[in-house]
Amino acid sequence: MQLEVLYEDEAVLVCYKQAGIPTQSAKLGQQDMVSLVATYRKEKGQETYVGLIQRLDQPVEGLIVFGKTAGDTAVLSRQVQEHKVTKEYYAVVRGVPEEKGELTDWLLRDGRINTSTVVTEGTKGAKKAKLTYERLQVLEDRSLIRVHLYTGRHHQIRVQLAHGGHPLLGDHKYGTADDKKCYLPVGLCSCHVLFYHPVTGKEMEFQVQPKGKAFQGFSF
Numbered sequence: 469m470q471l472e473v474l475y476e477d478e479a480v481l482v483c484y485k486q487a488g489i490p491t492q493s494a495k496l497g498q499q500d501m502v503s504l505v506a507t508y509r510k511e512k513g514q515e516t517y518v519g520l521i522q523r524l525d526q527p528v529e530g531l532i533v534f535g536k537t538a539g540d541t542a543v544l545s546r547q548v549q550e551h552k553v554t555k556e557y558y559a560v561v562r563g564v565p566e567e568k569g570e571l572t573d574w575l576l577r578d579g580r581i582n583t584s585t586v587v588t589e590g591t592k593g594a595k596k597a598k599l600t601y602e603r604l605q606v607l608e609d610r611s612l613i614r615v616h617l618y619t620g621r622h623h624q625i626r627v628q629l630a631h632g633g634h635p636l637l638g639d640h641k642y643g644t645a646d647d648k649k650c651y652l653p654v655g656l657c658s659c660h661v662l663f664y665h666p667v668t669g670k671e672m673e674f675q676v677q678p679k680g681k682a683f684q685g686f687s688f
Contacts, residue, residue: 483531484676485528576591
């Protein structure tokens with residue numbers, strides 16, 4: 469597949485990730501974003517270093533940012549840790565949630581089966597997860613919402629919204645019985661990211677519109 473580059477300079481690379489492509493894969497021969505970026509840089513005669521700043525789940529589409537040197541990657545990663553990076557998502561959920569909402573939960577990851585679960589505070593190994601959302605449109609039995617992430621936990625949006633009674637359309641892991649047997653990519657898109665350039669300190673902001681079938685019928 470062709471890498472879709474939205475922005476590039478000497479320090480950062482901003483790309484669009486299609487649903488179904490892993491951010492990084494340990495499977496031999498499986499195409500992923502890191503290998504695509506490395507190939508892209510090699511073909512341009514650049515160093516093939518690829519600095520991973522954030523991960524998107526394999527079924528999720530949208531914006532993803534890479535550092536082009538170890539130093540730039542360290543600066544960007546520090547911004548993530550210090551909550552200086554803004555990350556927002558479009559999500560299509562089952563049902564009609566409240567017009568605005570906030571979800572704070574404790575999530576426990578099970579690496580053996582690659583899932584996370586909402587547990588009680590104080591559970592060993594659990595991490596706090598927080599997000600807010602705004603309902604934008606309703607279409608029959610599903611809704612389009614915009615999600616603002618305050619933490620970056622494993623499968624966070626998918627787990628929290630499912631636990632809150634509004635699973636994502638097409639979510640094979642956390643969705644309804646219909647979602648687990650359907651062939652739609654999950655209705656989740658990393659649509660907006662804001663960070664500060666690791667060299668100049670300039671505010672960098674990018675937005676995309678979702679392309680997946682789960683978003684069909686909604687206006688953007």
